[in-house]
Amino acid sequence: MREVLQWVLMQCATWARQPVRVHVDGQRVQAPPLSERTVLVQPLPSIFSDLSLFHPRPEPMLYVSPTAARVPYPRPIDAQAFQSVWQRSVSRVITQCALVDDSLPRVLERVLAIINREWAGFGMTMTPDGPVVPLPLYLRVQVAWSLAAQSQQARLVYGDFSGIQSYVFARSRLGVSAVAKTLRARSARISLMALGVPWAESVQITQTGLLVLSAVGGGFTLLLPPTASLAIRQAEINAWLHEVTHAQMVLHTAEMPITADQFFGNYMAALSALHAQVAESKRQPLASYLFHDATTGDDPWVWRSTAALQSRCVRCESYPPLPGLDLCHWCALDERLGGELPRMRWIQLRDDMTGMVPMGNHWSLALNANRPPGSQQAVYALNDTADPVEPTVWMNLALPIATTDCPHCQTVQAPDPVRAGQPYTFACLAALDAPADPRLGYLKVDVDHLGLLMTVGLVPDTTMATDIYRVLRLQDTLDRFFTEGVRQLMQETRTLYTVFSGGDDLYVIGGARQIAAFSLTLAERFADYTGYHPDVTLSAGLVFVEPHVSIAIATEAVERALHRAKNVPSAERVAAGIVTGRNQVTIGTTTVGWTRYRRLWEEAQEVARLLDHRWLSHSGLYRLLQAAQFALQRPAAENAASWFPRATYEMHRHYMGEEQQPVRTWLAPYLQPDNPDLLARLALFPLLVSLARIRSQSDPTYPVQGGD
Template sequence: MNREYQTIVLAGLLHDIGKFLQRGDFLRSLKVAGKHPAVSAGFIKAWHQVFEKVADVQLLIELVQRHHETNSFPPELQVQQADPQIRPLAYLVSAADNYSSAERGEQSGEYRDYKTVPLASVFARLKLNHPTPEVYHYKLHPLNPVNSFPQPFKALDPQQTNKYLNAFGREFAKMADSIKLSDFACLYTHLLSLLQRYTWCIPSNTQELMPDISLYDHLRTTSAIAACLYRYHKETGTLHEKAITDKNSNKFRLVVGDLSGIQNYIFDIANIGVGGVAKRLRARSFYLNVLSEAISHRLINSFDLPITNVVMSSGGKFYVLIPNLPGSAEKIDNWQNELDQWSVNEFNGEIIINLAQTTFNGQAFNHFGEILAELADGLNCRKSTPLKGYLVNNDAWVTERFTRDQPKIAAGLCRSCHKGAVSYIDDNGDGLCRHCQRDLHMGSLLPGASYIAFTRSNVPAKYQSTTFQIYDNYSITLFADAPDQEYPAYLVNKLTDSDVGEIANHPALPKLVANYIPLAHEDYCSGCSGCHDEKPVPGQPVYFDCLANRARGRKLLGYLKADVDNLGQLFVFGLREEKADRNSISRIATMSRMLDLFFSGRVEQLLNNHYDSCYTVFSGGDDLLIVGPWDEVTKLALQVQREFTEFTNNNKNITLSAAVSLLKPGIPVSRSVVVAENALEMSKETVLKGESEGRNQLTLLGRTFKWSKAAQLLERAEQLTAWLEADILSTGFMRKLLGFFTMYKHYYDRGDARGLKYLPLLTYTVTRYFPRMDECSGDKLDALLWTQNLKQLDHDELIYLDLLVKYALCAKE
C-alpha cells in the first residue's frame, strides 16, 4: 500500500472513534466536547506519533473530521467545504461511511444522551414467523464470550462508562509504546483488535430507536469499503468527486468461498493406533479452518486489501469485498480453476474450494441481504458442477482427468485413510500417508497451542517442527507462547482471548476457537478396553474409549450435533421490516460475528469450565459437533440451547436444533457421525402433534421433543434412575413399562383402541409390584403415584415414556 492508500484505510477505521471517546475522559486530556468528527480528529492530533510513520497525519485528520455532508455539522466538519485538493478523498471516506450504514434505523422521537445509550442486541430485530421480543442491551465489558449476553436494562452508568473508556486509553497507550509503528499491518491489526475488544458493545448511532449496530463492525466495514473505493478509482483513473459520488456504477464485487466435503474428509479416519482418532479428528477440523482462512488471505493479498475486507469468516465459509476492477472476474475464475486442480492433486477432489462472485453498486448496500442471497444461488450452482475448472475445457470433458495415477505403494497404503501411500510409520507400527501423519502431529500440538502464526515465507529451522503447509506458499506455525520477532509472520491469531498486547512484533488479531480436548493426566484413566494395556500419555488427548468409560451407567459415547435453524432465511429475510429493510453490511456483519462468538467462544468456555470430558470436533459459525460421555453430552446440549436462547435475546425467531446419539466407542467415527447427522435431521423435520413445523427440537434416544419439554423430561428420567438405584423400581418393571408404551403408541399414533389394553395391564402390574398405598411412604409412594398417573392418556410423560425408561436403564447399568 502507498502512503495515501494507508491513510484512507486508517481514516475509514478511525472516522467515528470520537463516538466512543466523547463518552468520558481519555488519556492526554483529550478534548471530548463537540461533534464526534472533531473528537476523532483531536484523537489523531494528540497521538500523531502513532500514525506519522505510515500515514499522512494532516490528511488523516482532515478525512476523519470531514466525513459528513449534512448541514447539521458546521462548515469545518463538512465534506463539501474541504480543500479542493483533498476533497475527492474526503468524499471517498464519506461514501464508505454512508454505504456501511446504508440504512439508518428509525430515529428516536427525542434526544438521547449518547453517554448512557447502550448497544441493543441485533438478534432482537430478527423476525420470521414470531413477534420480536423485548429488546435487551449489552453492558460494557472488554470482549469476552461470558460477558456478551444481552441484559434487561435501558441505560449505562456514566461513571462506569468513564472507567471503561480509561481502560481503553491505558491499553491504547501501552500498544503505542510497544508495537512496531513503522509496520502498517502491525499498527492496523493492533488498532483493529483494540477496537474490537472495547467497541464491540458500543452503538454506532445512539439516536436510533433501536441502536443495534456495533461501532466496531461499522468501523471495520467502513474501512473495507474505503479500501475498495480507493483501489477502484485509483486504478480506473476516476479519483474525482463526480465519479466517487456516483452510486449507480458497479464498483464492488463480493466473493464467497466455501469448502465442500468437510464432513466426509474429517471423519474418514479408521480406528487404528493408540489414541489415533482422538489426535487426528480435531486436527483435520482445525486444518480445514485454517485452510479457509489462508484462501481468504490469498484473495485479499491478490487485490492489495486490508484484513477487514474479509467481512465475514466462520465455519469454512468466508465473504471478501473487493473492487470491481477490469479483469477481476476473469482473475477469480482463473483462480477457481487453479483451486480445482489443487483440490484434485492435494485431496483427490474430496475437499473442494468453491467460489462465487457478484457485482453491485453503492445503492445495493441498502439491501445487503439480497446480495448474499444472490451469492448463495451462485454458490449452489457452482457446487452442482464440482471441479469444473479441472474436468472441463472449452465446454468439453477432459476425459483423461477423470482417473488418477495410483501412488507408488511399495510400503503399502495408509492404514488410516486407505488412500495415500505410506510415508511415515507411527509409534504403533502403523503406516500413515503424509496427510494422516500431519494430522497425528498437529493433533499432538493443538492442546498446547495458544497462537497461530500465518506466513508466506520460509521459516527458520527451529520452527519447522511445528509448521504446517496449508496452501500454495501459505503455512502456519503453532505456538504455545507469543511468536518472537524472528518469526516471519504476516498475521498472528490469538486463540484464547481478545487481548493481543503481548504480540508486539507482528500483525495480530484475536481469533477465538473452540479447541477444547480432554487431556490425560496421571490418574485420568483406570484402564478400559480401549487402552490395550497402555494408558494415554499425560498431556495428550485421551482415547474415545476412555471418554466412554467415564459415562454413567452404560459406557457409551454421546455425539452432540447442533445447528441454527433457518439461518439463510434469517440473514436474507429476518431483517426486513414494513418501512424498510435493515440488512446493511454492518448489521449483518454484527450478527455473523456474534453468532460465531457464541459457537467458537462461549462453547469453548463451557467445555473448559463445566464439561471437561467432552471433546470438540468442531464448533463455530452456526453449528457444532461434540463427543463425550453420553450423560455429560446430554446435559451440555441443554445448557448450550438455554444459553443460546439467552444470547440471542430470547427471540423465538432464531432457534437451535440438536441431537444426541448414543454409540459404542468401537464404532468407526465416520459411521457414528452419520447416525448423529440422521438424528439431527429428525430434529429438523419431525413435526409433532399439535405443532405446525419441526425444528427448535432435541432428538435423544430415538425420540424428538421441543426444548420446552427437555428439562422436565430429563428431570423425570433422573428420578426414575434414582428409583432404580434405590431398588424402589426394578429393571424388570421398567421393561414392562416399555411394553405398555408400545401398546399405548398404537392408540396415540393410529387411534387404534386396542392399544388401550395397556391400562388394565398397567393396573395389574402395579398392584402386584407395589403394596397397598397406605403402606407406602417416601420415595416408594412417589414412585407409586407416578405410575398411577400413567393412566392419564394425555399425560406428557406417558407420551415420552420410552425415552424416560431408556434413559434410566442406560444410567443404571
C-alpha cells in the first residue's frame, strides 16, 4: 500500500508540477513530479457530450465547470479562466495534503478525498488528441486495481438487492401518518446496505473502502483479489435479510475473474455478463436462498404456538413485540432510524452489531451527527460536509422537518401533534400545501434508455483504455444529480418527502401543488444537467390522491403512470410520427410531453387566478369541462361543432361583464375555429381543470350563484 500511496503522490506532483507531501504516522512522505512524462491537464468535457444513441453527439462541446464539484452542470469553458482556477486548486491541494498525518490506509483515503473535492472538474490526457479522463476517477480506478490485482488478475463482483419495493412499502396500508418515519428509514437502510456490504468487504482486505467501484441505488460493484469471494458473506447476509426485512429482500451477487485488459479495455462487457447472471439468479425461488443449508423448522417465521399468534408487532405483523411496546425489535429500530436521519452527518463502519444499521452478524453502520472519535475509524462524511476533507458518500435523505409546531395538527387537535424539529406526517404536508383541498402528490422518475446508454451510447475509443472510466463516470454523474442535485432542489421548498433518490431514479411524496411544480423544475434542471442532450431524457409518473389513501395503493398507481409514460406515446408524439413513449410525464392516466406540461401548468395558474378572484366560478369551469368531454365523445369530425355552441353560450351567458375580461381572454383560443391546437387543448381540458384545482387557493365547494 505504501507503493500505491507513493504512486498517487507522484501523479499529483506531476499534474501540479511541484512536490506533494503528506505524513504517515508522523513520518514525512514526499513525491517529486516526473519530468520525463508528458501529462496534460485539460478542461473536462461533460460525459453527456460523449454519448450518442439516436442522435449525433451534441454541439458545441460543453464542459464540467472546474468550480462545480458538488453538482457538475456543463457549461462552455473559458480557457484563460480555466488555467487560473487550476493554479488556485493546485495550491489548495498542496496545502491540504501537507496537513494530513494519519495511518497509511487513512492517508491514502484522505488524499484521494482531497483530490476528489478539489479536482473533480479537471481532466487529464496522455496525448494532445487523447480522450480526457477526470483526475479523481483515474486515480480511484488505478488504486483499486493496484490493491486488488495479483499477477494481473482480480475478481469483479456485482451485487443487487431484490424485493426493495415490497420491503419499503410493506404494511403501509396501516395509515400514512403512522408510517412516515418507517418508510424513510427502510429506504435509507437499503441505500446504506448497498454501501456498507462492499465497504465492509473492502475494509477487511485493505483497511480502506477503495475496492468499491460504485454503490448506487440498490446495487454495487466491487473489485477483489482473485482468491477472495463474496459468496460466504452473501449467504450470511441473506439469512439475516430474511429476518430483518420480513423475508422480502434478497442479495444477489455474481462474480468473475478479470484481467487487466478486460478491466480497463472492456469493462462494460464484463459488467453486462454479471448483470445477466444476477438477472437469472433473481428468477430462482426465494427458498433456494433461505433454506439451502437449513430446514423450515429453523425459520422464525414458522409460528407454532397460539400465544405467539395472539401477540404480533402492529407494524409488520410478523414478529412478537418488545416488552411494553407495540413494535417488534426491527420495526422499533426503523422508527428510531427515521428519527435520526435528519441529524446524520457521518457514517461509521463497525465490526460489531452496535450500529443502527446491522449488516449480517458481524458488521454494522453507525450514524452520527459528529465525527466519531479515533483516527483509525472507517468513516464517510455525508455529502462532502467534512472539514478537513474526508472520504465522502452522496445521499439524499431529505425529510420535511417542522420549524415550529405544526399548525395543521393544532387546528385538528391531533392526538400526537408534530412538534418543532420533528418530521411532518403526510397528512400535514397535504393540509399545509392546500388547506381548502388537501391532496398528496406522488412522483416517480426514471432515466430513459439507461441500459442502451451504458452499452451502446458510450462510444468506444481505442487510443486509451477508457471504457471503465466512461461507464463509472456516467453512473457517478447520474447518481450525483439524483442525490446532491435533487437534494439542493428540494431545499427550496423543504416540504417534500424522499422515499428514494439515487442512481437513475427518484420517488418523492409531498403536497399536490408542491409535487406538480417540483416535477417540472426537476425535468428542466435535468435537461440543463445533460446539456439538453436529446438522447438523455426523463420519464415520470405523477398521481394526486386524498391523504387517507394508503401508500401501497398510491405507489401502484404511480408505477402504472410511469410505465405508461415510458411505453405509450402521447398524442403529440403520435402526431409527430413517433410511436414510442419516453421523455414525457403521465399525470394520472393522461400522458403529455414536458413542454406541453409546462404550458398546461402556466395556463392552470391563470385559471386558478380567475377562480381565486371569483371572476370564474367553479361551477362554470365544471360546465366547460362537461362541454369539452361531450365534444370529445363525438366523432372526430364533429368535435369542434359540438364544442363551440356550448362554450360560446357559457361565455355570453356568464362572462360578458367588464370585470370578467380576463375570463374572455383566457377562453379566446378555445373559441377560434382556425386554431390548429384546439383539439389538443380540448383533449387536455380535464387535466387542465385538475391542475387548476391544485393551484387554486379557493375552496371548490364554495357555493357560486349562476344560471344553468
